[in-house]
Amino acid sequence: MSHMWTFQRVGGLDQVVFNSSDDIINLADLDPKLWVALSCPTTGLNFDERTLALLDVDQDGRIRIPDILDAISWTKDKVLSFDKILQSSDILPLTQIDTATKSGQKLLVTAHSILANLNKNQQDFLTQDDVQQAIKINAGKLYNGDLIFPPAPELSATMQTFIQSAIKVIGAEKDMSGQAGINLDIATTFVNNLQTWQQWQTDISKTETPFGDNRAEIWKLVQILKPKIDDYFLRIELAQYAPQAQTALNVDEKYIVPTENGLLSDDALAELPLSKIDTNSTLDLVNGLNPLWKDKVSQFKSLVASSLANPDQLSQAEWQHIQTSLQAYTKLINSKPEMAKIKVTIAPTASIADLPAPLIASLTDKQLLNEFQHMVEQDNQTPISAADVLVLEKLVLFHKHLYRLLVNFTSFADFFSLENTAAFQLGKLYIDGRCATLCVAVDNIAKHSTLANYSELCLLYCECTRHGQKQLIAAAITAGQGDLLIEGRNGVFIDTEGNDWDANVVKIISKPISIQQAVWAPYQRIGRLITEQINKWASSKDANIEKSSAQVIQNPENKFDIGKSVGVFAAIGLAIGAIGTALATIFQAIFSLTWWQFPLVIIGLFLIISGPSVILAWLKLRRRTLGPLLEASGWAINGQVKINLLLGGLLTSKAELPPNAKRNLRDPMRKRSRKPLIAFILAILIGIGIAGGWLWHKGYFNQYLEPQKQQQISNNTNTQK
Structure with a gap:
C-alpha cells in the first residue's frame, strides 16, 4: 500500500482520519478490520433518508462496506475533485461535473435545463432543493422521461x-x-x-369430446364428484363380495343423530357415502342420494343424460366411459x-x-x-430525462452527505468530536434534571435489552409519542445518580429536527452511573434499611396496640397488672443498659485518641464503607462500551468503542445555573420558627459535653477534684471516729 494513512486512538480503537480527498479515494485499500462499523441499518438513523435509499442498491435495508465503496467509485467518475466532498457542501458547482464523457456532458445539459425551468439561468450550481423541484415539476407531466406510464386521463x-x-x-x-x-x-x-x-x-x-359445449362444465363436475362416485362403486363391489358387510358399508346411525344444538354437521355428512349401499351395481341419480351431494349429482345427470342408457341410473361402465371421453380434454387442461x-x-x-x-x-x-x-x-426523447435527473439527484446527495457517512461508519469522528451529532444519535432526552444525548432507536425492547445489557450502560427505554406517532428509544444515563430513575417516569424527548415528544420510561437497565453515585450508595442503602426496619417496627407496634385496645374493650376484666409486667420493664432496662455500655465503650475509645487521629479514623471509616462500592463502580464504569448498544440496534461494530468517565460526563449533562446567575437563598415558602435556634443551642451543648468528656478523660480536671476528694476523706474519717 503506497497511500499514507493517519490514525487516531479514540475510544480504545485506532480510527482513520480523513485529511484529504486521497484518503477517500483510496478507502478501498483500507483493511475492513480497521473500519469501526461493518454494516448499519437504513432506518433509525439521524441521516438523510433519500441518501440511504440510494446507497441501499439491493434494497435489503442495510448499508455495508461494498455499498459505500461503490458510492465512492460512482461519484469519482462523475466529478473532477473530491475536495468539496470533504466540506460536505450543500451545493454542487456545475464546474465539478466531469464532461470528459458523453454521460457527463448529458448531465451538464440536464443541469442547465433544470435551472432554466426554475428561472435560475444565472446560477452555476445545483442544490438538493433544485433537483427536488425539478422532479416535482416533471412528475406532473405524462412525458417526463421516466419511461413509466400510469393510466392517465390524457391517454385513450x-x-x-x-x-x-x-x-x-x-x-x-x-x-x-x-x-x-x-x-x-x-x-x-x-x-x-x-x-x-x-x-x-x-x-x-x-378438443373433440362427446359432450359438445358442455365439456368444460362436465369436466369440472367430474373432478368434484370423482372421489365420491369411485367410493360408491367400490363399496358396491365389497357388498357383492361380502353381503354380511353391507350394514357396515352403509351409514352408521351415530353420524345422522343431531348434535347438542339440534343440528346435523355438514362436515360429518359430507364424508358419508354418496348413496345407500346394496347389491345393485348402478348408482341411482334421483333417489336415496346424500343430501349434501344431491344438487351436484342432479346437475351432472342433466348434462350427461344423453350418454346414459337410463337417464336416472349410472353404471360403473358408463362412469368409466365418461372419464375416458374426457382424457384428452383433461390432459390439455393439466398442461396449462x-x-x-x-x-x-x-x-x-x-x-x-x-x-x-x-x-x-x-x-x-x-x-x-x-x-x-x-x-x-x-x-x-424528453429534454430533461427522469433518469438523468435522478443521476443528478444522486450526485448532489453524495456530494453533500458522503463525507458525513464516512465519519459515522469508517470512524466515529462525529461521536467523539463532542461538537457534532453522530448518525445513531436521534436526539436528547430531558428527565430528572438531566439531558441524555446518547439516544438510539429501538425496534423490540425485549430483544434490544438482552444484548444492550453488555454495554454496562444505565439505559432508559422510553416510549415516545407525538400527534399519534410512536417510537421507541434507549437513552444512556452516564452522569448523576439513579435514585429517582424509575419505570413510569415522564420526560421530554427532542429529536434532531427540534420536535418534542412525550417520553415515558417503560424499562430500565440499572448499572453504575458515576463515582458520585458509588460514594453515597452504601449510606443510602443503610438509610433505606434503617427506615424500612423502623417502619416495620412501628407498624407491628401499632397493630399490637390496636389489638390490645380491642381486647380491653371487649373484656374489661383484662386490666393492666404491674406484677406481670415487671419482667418486661426489667428487659427494657437491661437493653437500655447494654446500649449505654456500648456507647460508653465507643466514646471511651474515641476519647483515647489524640487530636490528629480523629481525621484518620473518619477517613478510615469512609474508606471501609464506601471503598468497595467505589472500586466496583470504577471497574464497571471502565467497561462501558458503545458496541453492544449499537449492535442491539442492528449495527455491526469492529471492537468495543469504550466510553470513559470524561466522555460519560459529557454525554449526560446535569442542571447547572448560568455562570452569571445570582442565587437568593431566602426562600419565602420556608416556615420561620425557633427550631433552627434550638437545634443550634443543642449542638453547642453536645459539643461542650463531648469536649468536657474528652478533657475529663485526659485528666485535666484532676487538679481541681483532688482537694475535694481529700476533704471528703477527712470528713468520712471524723464521722467514723
Missing part, C-alpha cells in the same frame, strides 16, 4: 384499459409522481402472456402453460383467468403494443 380509453389490465396481471412500477404504471418490459410481457393464454384456450376449444413473470415493485392482484375472453381478444391487438412502444420512444 383503450390504452387506459390496457395499462390497468397489465397492472392487475403482471404488476406495476412507480413513476416519478408515485403513481402505479407500466414500462415497456411489463407491457411486452403482458401481451406475450395474453397470446400464450389465448392459444391454449383455442387448443382446448378444438406457465405465464412469464418479471420483478416489479407493485405485485399483481389478479390472473389472466380473471379477465373476460372478449377483453383478452381486444388486448392482444398488436396495434396497442405498437402504440405503447411509440409512447416510450417519445418519453425517452
Whole structure:
C-alpha cells in the first residue's frame, strides 16, 4: 500500500482520519478490520433518508462496506475533485461535473435545463432543493422521461384499459409522481402472456369430446364428484363380495343423530357415502342420494343424460366411459402453460383467468403494443430525462452527505468530536434534571435489552409519542445518580429536527452511573434499611396496640397488672443498659485518641464503607462500551468503542445555573420558627459535653477534684471516729 494513512486512538480503537480527498479515494485499500462499523441499518438513523435509499442498491435495508465503496467509485467518475466532498457542501458547482464523457456532458445539459425551468439561468450550481423541484415539476407531466406510464386521463380509453389490465396481471412500477404504471418490459410481457393464454384456450376449444359445449362444465363436475362416485362403486363391489358387510358399508346411525344444538354437521355428512349401499351395481341419480351431494349429482345427470342408457341410473361402465371421453380434454387442461413473470415493485392482484375472453381478444391487438412502444420512444426523447435527473439527484446527495457517512461508519469522528451529532444519535432526552444525548432507536425492547445489557450502560427505554406517532428509544444515563430513575417516569424527548415528544420510561437497565453515585450508595442503602426496619417496627407496634385496645374493650376484666409486667420493664432496662455500655465503650475509645487521629479514623471509616462500592463502580464504569448498544440496534461494530468517565460526563449533562446567575437563598415558602435556634443551642451543648468528656478523660480536671476528694476523706474519717 503506497497511500499514507493517519490514525487516531479514540475510544480504545485506532480510527482513520480523513485529511484529504486521497484518503477517500483510496478507502478501498483500507483493511475492513480497521473500519469501526461493518454494516448499519437504513432506518433509525439521524441521516438523510433519500441518501440511504440510494446507497441501499439491493434494497435489503442495510448499508455495508461494498455499498459505500461503490458510492465512492460512482461519484469519482462523475466529478473532477473530491475536495468539496470533504466540506460536505450543500451545493454542487456545475464546474465539478466531469464532461470528459458523453454521460457527463448529458448531465451538464440536464443541469442547465433544470435551472432554466426554475428561472435560475444565472446560477452555476445545483442544490438538493433544485433537483427536488425539478422532479416535482416533471412528475406532473405524462412525458417526463421516466419511461413509466400510469393510466392517465390524457391517454385513450383503450390504452387506459390496457395499462390497468397489465397492472392487475403482471404488476406495476412507480413513476416519478408515485403513481402505479407500466414500462415497456411489463407491457411486452403482458401481451406475450395474453397470446400464450389465448392459444391454449383455442387448443382446448378444438378438443373433440362427446359432450359438445358442455365439456368444460362436465369436466369440472367430474373432478368434484370423482372421489365420491369411485367410493360408491367400490363399496358396491365389497357388498357383492361380502353381503354380511353391507350394514357396515352403509351409514352408521351415530353420524345422522343431531348434535347438542339440534343440528346435523355438514362436515360429518359430507364424508358419508354418496348413496345407500346394496347389491345393485348402478348408482341411482334421483333417489336415496346424500343430501349434501344431491344438487351436484342432479346437475351432472342433466348434462350427461344423453350418454346414459337410463337417464336416472349410472353404471360403473358408463362412469368409466365418461372419464375416458374426457382424457384428452383433461390432459390439455393439466398442461396449462406457465405465464412469464418479471420483478416489479407493485405485485399483481389478479390472473389472466380473471379477465373476460372478449377483453383478452381486444388486448392482444398488436396495434396497442405498437402504440405503447411509440409512447416510450417519445418519453425517452424528453429534454430533461427522469433518469438523468435522478443521476443528478444522486450526485448532489453524495456530494453533500458522503463525507458525513464516512465519519459515522469508517470512524466515529462525529461521536467523539463532542461538537457534532453522530448518525445513531436521534436526539436528547430531558428527565430528572438531566439531558441524555446518547439516544438510539429501538425496534423490540425485549430483544434490544438482552444484548444492550453488555454495554454496562444505565439505559432508559422510553416510549415516545407525538400527534399519534410512536417510537421507541434507549437513552444512556452516564452522569448523576439513579435514585429517582424509575419505570413510569415522564420526560421530554427532542429529536434532531427540534420536535418534542412525550417520553415515558417503560424499562430500565440499572448499572453504575458515576463515582458520585458509588460514594453515597452504601449510606443510602443503610438509610433505606434503617427506615424500612423502623417502619416495620412501628407498624407491628401499632397493630399490637390496636389489638390490645380491642381486647380491653371487649373484656374489661383484662386490666393492666404491674406484677406481670415487671419482667418486661426489667428487659427494657437491661437493653437500655447494654446500649449505654456500648456507647460508653465507643466514646471511651474515641476519647483515647489524640487530636490528629480523629481525621484518620473518619477517613478510615469512609474508606471501609464506601471503598468497595467505589472500586466496583470504577471497574464497571471502565467497561462501558458503545458496541453492544449499537449492535442491539442492528449495527455491526469492529471492537468495543469504550466510553470513559470524561466522555460519560459529557454525554449526560446535569442542571447547572448560568455562570452569571445570582442565587437568593431566602426562600419565602420556608416556615420561620425557633427550631433552627434550638437545634443550634443543642449542638453547642453536645459539643461542650463531648469536649468536657474528652478533657475529663485526659485528666485535666484532676487538679481541681483532688482537694475535694481529700476533704471528703477527712470528713468520712471524723464521722467514723
